[in-house]
Amino acid sequence: MRLGLAIVWLLAISVAMLTPGGNFPEPSFNSEDKLIHLICFGGLSFLWCGVGVKRADVKGLQGRVLINYLIFGLAAGIVLESAQLFIPFRSFDYMDMIVNGIGGALGLLAYFKIPTGKIGLD
Template sequence: MFLRYNLFAILWILLILLLGLAPGESMPATNIWDFLSFDKVAHFSVFAILAFLLIIGFTKQYTFRFVRYKAEILAIVFSVIYGIAIEVAQSFIPGRGVEYADVFANSLGALSGWLIFYLIYKA
């Protein structure tokens, strides 16, 4: 039942992987200041959605008791580590590199995904 409740999160993880590891030539060419703002908002949003989906899936599944009861912290930790891993992997892609501002946006997004979950389900 773990896969059933986490299918959307897994698909989202794969989408992040495909987009995050696209070669630099595949990225749209825009003014650096316009793209910088959009880029950080995109990172923030993508990881907020990821953390939210993971918390929902982890909470609903009943295969792994530990994951169910620690869903929020595990989802945040996984999202942050995944964001860092994607940024590090980008250093091996031509035209891409590690951006610490992206790591910060990813982490902030993961925390906001938890906040959104909290506001919807706990408040």
């Protein structure tokens, strides 16, 4: 179930970030865009950190959890933000990329702090 949610979340973020702009509403407050990036990549990292990992075997930041975090918590944010350079009416923003990384780190932290068995993701 976790893998399915992680794939859907990744696809949704990819579509949202790579859809040509122009008709999107402007954020209602200055930091709304950054908050959205933080939530999107925090959720992405949280979901992917546990893919292919047995929760009982996780003793810290090692092995599969680290690989999943590096790919989906950090690299995905860099790649998707950079790809916006080639999308009409979209713009690349270093701050978005940084916030994506912070969100990814928060997702990793949440993976270790939230007992996933209680919310049915493992």
